[in-house]
Amino acid sequence: MTLPTATDTQPAGNTGGAGELPALPFLPAPVEEMLRLFTRAVRAHQLYLPNNPVYKGAIDAVRNAFAPIWHHTKELTLKFTEGDIRWFGRPVLSESTKSSDSVPWTFFKDGIREIQLSPGFEQEELVKLFDILQRVRKAAPEEDDLLTMLWTADFANLRYRYVDLGLEPVPTIADGGEVPPPPAPDQVHAAIHAPPDESRPGVINMQDFDATLHFLDDKELQYLRQEVDFEYSADLRQNIIGVLFDIYETQTTPAIREEISGLIEQLMLLFLAAGQLRNVAYLLGETQIVVKRASGLTAEQTAQLGQLPDRLSAAEPLSQLLQGLDESADLPPQAELTELFEQLRPLALGTILATLPRLQNTRVRSLVELAANRLASGHTAELVQLILSPDRRVALEAARRAGAMKTAAAVVPLAKLLNSADVASRQAAVHSLTEIGSAGAFQALERSIEDKDRDVRVAAVRALGAKMYRGVFARLDAQVKGKAIRDADLTEKMAFFEAYGAMCGENGIPFLDAILNGKSMFGKREDPELRACAAIALGRIGTTKAQDALQQAAAEKEVVVRSAVARAMRSGAQ
Numbered sequence: 029m030t031l032p033t034a035t036d037t038q039p040a041g042n043t044g045g046a047g048e049l050p051a052l053p054f055l056p057a058p059v060e061e062m063l064r065l066f067t068r069a070v071r072a073h074q075l076y077l078p079n080n081p082v083y084k085g086a087i088d089a090v091r092n093a094f095a096p097i098w099h100h101t102k103e104l105t106l107k108f109t110e111g112d113i114r115w116f117g118r119p120v121l122s123e124s125t126k127s128s129d130s131v132p133w134t135f136f137k138d139g140i141r142e143i144q145l146s147p148g149f150e151q152e153e154l155v156k157l158f159d160i161l162q163r164v165r166k167a168a169p170e171e172d173d174l175l176t177m178l179w180t181a182d183f184a185n186l187r188y189r190y191v192d193l194g195l196e197p198v199p200t201i202a203d204g205g206e207v208p209p210p211p212a213p214d215q216v217h218a219a220i221h222a223p224p225d226e227s228r229p230g231v232i233n234m235q236d237f238d239a240t241l242h243f244l245d246d247k248e249l250q251y252l253r254q255e256v257d258f259e260y261s262a263d264l265r266q267n268i269i270g271v272l273f274d275i276y277e278t279q280t281t282p283a284i285r286e287e288i289s290g291l292i293e294q295l296m297l298l299f300l301a302a303g304q305l306r307n308v309a310y311l312l313g314e315t316q317i318v319v320k321r322a323s324g325l326t327a328e329q330t331a332q333l334g335q336l337p338d339r340l341s342a343a344e345p346l347s348q349l350l351q352g353l354d355e356s357a358d359l360p361p362q363a364e365l366t367e368l369f370e371q372l373r374p375l376a377l378g379t380i381l382a383t384l385p386r387l388q389n390t391r392v393r394s395l396v397e398l399a400a401n402r403l404a405s406g407h408t409a410e411l412v413q414l415i416l417s418p419d420r421r422v423a424l425e426a427a428r429r430a431g432a433m434k435t436a437a438a439v440v441p442l443a444k445l446l447n448s449a450d451v452a453s454r455q456a457a458v459h460s461l462t463e464i465g466s467a468g469a470f471q472a473l474e475r476s477i478e479d480k481d482r483d484v485r486v487a488a489v490r491a492l493g494a495k496m497y498r499g500v501f502a503r504l505d506a507q508v509k510g511k512a513i514r515d516a517d518l519t520e521k522m523a524f525f526e527a528y529g530a531m532c533g534e535n536g537i538p539f540l541d542a543i544l545n546g547k548s549m550f551g552k553r554e555d556p557e558l559r560a561c562a563a564i565a566l567g568r569i570g571t572t573k574a575q576d577a578l579q580q581a582a583a584e585k586e587v588v589v590r591s592a593v594a595r596a597m598r599s600g601a602q
Contacts, residue, residue: 049117054100056120062093063113063121067131073158074165087155094150104145108135128165138164138174142189149185156181171294180302265307269295273314277322282329289332296336300349305360309367312337341376350383353392362395369399374407378414381425404429408437415441424456431460439464443472451481458484462491470497477503477524482516486523493527501531509539514558521561529565534573540566541577544589559584560592567596 065086072086097104107114113121113132123130126137135143160177167173172180175190269292276288292311299308319325319334340346353359372380380400387393404411404426414426415438427445430438438460445457458476461469476488477500492500507513508528513521528536543554543562553559563581566574578597584590 052116052118056115056118058093058096058100059104059115060120062090062097063131065090065093067121067123070131070158070161071129073155074162091150091154094147098147102147105142106145107142108132108140110136131161134161134164134174139190140174140178140188141191144187146185149183153181153183153185156183157186263307265295265299265304266310269307269311269314273318276318280324282326285329289329292333293336293339296340300340300345303360305368306364308340309364309371312340312371337371337373338375340371341373341379343379346372346376346379347383350380350387350392350396354387354389356389359389359391362391365392365395366398369395370402372399372403374403374410377403377407377410378417378419378422381414381422381429382419384425385421400425400429401433405433408433408435411435412438412441415445420450420453423453427453427456427460431456431463434464436464436466436468439466439468439472442469446472446476446479451484454479454481454484455487458487458491462487465495470495471499473497474500474503477507482520486520489523489527493523493530496530498531504528504531514555518557518561521557522564525561525565526568529568532565533569534571537566537569537571537573537577540569540574541580544577544593545580556586556588559586559589563589563592563596567599570599 069086069090072083076083111124112119126133164174272288315333315336414422417423442457442461445453461473473488477485479485508524540562544559566578578593581593
């Protein structure tokens with residue numbers, strides 16, 4: 029449905045002459061409706077989380093409200109007074125209260141008199157503006173104002189005009205008052221690197237001066253281009269950090285250093301909120317340098333600066349940071365994330381291990397894995413303590429990482445973990461002790477062959493059998509000759525008999541031969557699976573007597589026994 033334009037309803041002759049309001053290009057209803065939904069979405073942004081249905085509904089409603097406006101125009105210019113938002117001189121939103129909840133007053137009080145929106149703003153930059161309005165609402169007097177935040181946000185589809193309070197108003201975007209904006213950095217760069225024969229309006233062409241007596245030579249021109257490129261590519265935020273630290277080092281007055289410390293801490297929080305992770309890492313790195321280099325620091329000042337990395341490494345801010353990165357669709361460059369994670373302290377290891385299993389973003393997960401490895405390898409004492417953490421996720425990750433790093437100091441807590449009621453924890457402990465492979469680790473594994481869980485028993489006996497750890501033979505002998513093994517499944521029987529065959533030597537041949545070839549007084553043989561396991565154990569012994577026992581069963585009718593005998597004879601011959 030096409031909306032009628034406002035000019036269709038204007039009286040004849042009302043063309044917006046001197047002293048009259050300009051004619052409207054279309055009826056103001058779409059603009060009024062959009063602003064009504066806009067103010068409602070601002071409040072929803074302040075009250076609800078992004079995953080709340082009320083929040084999503086408010087955002088979608090205001091985005092859809094832009095469609096009728098873009099049907100008639102490609103630019104929407106709105107002006108602000110203390111209590112009104114005006115469009116072509118007519119109020120389209122009025123709010124009488126001068127409070128932080130009033131949208132017109134929020135813009136007006138910080139000098140913003142006019143904004144110009146273009147298509148795409150509602151999709152790409154609407155939520156960014158809501159974030160800024162919420163920050164302005166909660167900002168302390170010493171924090172950035174709305175103008176600074178808009179400048180920092182670098183909008184592509186939102187332009188604004190402001191007045192320096194106390195000075196004459198600047199010209200507006202309205203007809204006849206256009207003030208050309210300064211050239212953007214990319215325009216300056218393009219002008220500098222333009223071909224010699226290409227002229228651009230408003231830009232001086234270097235070739236016009238080439239014939240002068242004292243004109244620059246090629247090397248000097250190249251130097252100037254490089255310096256201009258450097259100035260436009262440099263991160264001014266790091267310059268600000270450097271200036272603050274220079275002041276901190278040169279000014280020894282406690283009050284000045286206290287103020288600088290507060291500014292540095294605020295900068296860290298602002299950079300985190302803005303996703304400037306490389307600058308956060310740079311700030312934290314410079315902090316540690318200043319702590320070592322600055323003269324006359326008191327113990328309190330040293331602690332205040334030195335503990336900034338610890339604050340980032342604390343559970344709450346770090347978990348929020350990792351969750352935000354995992355849910356972000358636009359991640360910072362990998363170099364920035366790496367630099368930031370390198371500043372984390374041992375305190376962060378527990379939070380990282382707890383968060384790691386929940387991460388869905390593969391890129392973030394790989395970087396967090398590297399950070400966990402770095403912290404764990406450099407701070408084994410912290411890792412060992414986390415094995416006995418009451419948080420099951422942390423304990424499991426710490427146990428696995430201790431095994432992968434073959435951390436001998438982790439044997440004692442891993443042995444304690446074998447007593448856990450949680451089966452997964454006992455399995456992780458068995459695996460890690462196997463990876464460590466020390467005498468103490470195998471000694472701790474001995475009792476695990478009698479564990480209540482079948483998988484724990486099998487993993488333990490396989491590890492001990494592979495290493496031929498004879499300290500477990502007494503327990504192993506009792507298990508193999510006991511009644512419980514007869515009720516076990518084939519995999520468990522095989523694991524126990526293979527380990528038994530690897531350790532028993534020729535002393536075990538009579539027992540195994542009796543299982544494989546013996547008969548009861550009624551001529552009944554043992555269970556085929558048990559006989560097959562005995563054959564495998566004889567193959568592990570591999571002596572002549574063991575081969576003779578196997579040879580007696582070579583023509584066995586039971587397929588499972590005959591196959592096991594053939595396999596054992598081949599392994600014994602090798």
